[in-house]
Amino acid sequence: MAFSTISGIAILGAGLFVGEAYLPALATLGSISPSLKAVYSRSEKSSSETAQNATRILGLPSSPDIYFDGDHPNNLDGLLRRPDIAAVIIALPITIQPNIVMKCLLAGKHVLSEKPVAPDVARGLKLLRDAEPICQQGGLVWRVAENFETEPVYRAAGEAVRSGKIGNVLFFKASVVNYIDKTSKWYKTPWRTVPDYQGGFLLDGGVHTIAALRTILPESFTHLSGFASLNKEYLLPHDTIHCVVRAGSSYHGIVEMTFASPTKSIPASENIVITGSKGWLACNSTSEGFKMVIKFVEEMSKSGEEKEYKEEEKIMLFPGKGVETELAAFFDDIVTQGTGKSALDVGNPRNALKDVAFIEAALNSKGNLIDLVGLVQASS
Ligand SMILES: *[C@@H]1O[C@H](CO)[C@@H](O)[C@H](O)[C@H]1NC(C)=O
């Protein structure tokens, strides 16, 4: 599939993730990728630096045009007026994204916007209410870039679970332990240093883990009870959550997430483990990508007699390809729209809102049981 039928694209944002993830991923897609025609950032300096980096990383014959804030034709409105730009990739600070998503959709552009979909459920619901009719009327694609949802390891884990490799799901756990000090490049991003949104790193990073879990588990989360705390004062407002969660009608699990590890070395533990009636499946990140391990035992023989206990193991390694896959899925969705061919079903803003709801519930629960389904249906 060549996406070059999409006239052109623009990147809105000049942060770390653009340089370290989006540009290399677009480069991997190579000539099938639509051409990058413009870059926007709030300042002229970062916009032009990103355009230079894009030229180098993508091997472009000429630099994309630069756009930045101010009262001049090369501001964001100027970019959005260009008919040769069909789609935008938005990677801007969390709290300003919802308004920019709306602005781009109203200008008739297809949108891929960074996770989280919004800083909180209330603003997420409002954005969905405003954006969905515009997408429908204008035939526009809006997806949320959640690269854990497209990561091959989690998709393979989901397929393994749904195909019954570990039997019926009984319980699960996710454990994320991070060390962040004030010299971390992520911490030094100004909008992350003093966040104006709930949860700090827990929202920004935590939605990934929840998205991975929802990609693997066959049923949605329904209820949560948890506690949140702040253990390193520079990680305001919270850096740690622990919760007990129910999914579907029959199974449950635990989720722990902290950015407050006192040491860079973390206690040995699997990232994600799904346990079923016949075995378990674990996903771990490694220095080269991801590893999935499945262990399962032989079932009883047909006559109902217990067979000799025999454990099988399957180990699979996966490269990290989430960003590249989500970009391809976004372009594919634009190209196949209305043709009846279905693109990879990822990046649905309603699902991305469920990830935000999970973190919001964990931050506010204080041990009380929260109805996660009701939370994303609230009408205000
Ligand atoms: C451009 O690339 C250089 C070299 O990799 C990097 O140090 C710099 O931060 C990048 N600039 C932007 C705005 O991404």
Ligand SMILES: *[C@@H]1O[C@H](CO)[C@@H](O)[C@H](O)[C@H]1NC(C)=O
């Ligand atoms: C996952 O990584 C942890 C920490 O390095 C390690 O203790 C564990 O054995 C790994 N699990 C698998 C299945 O590779």
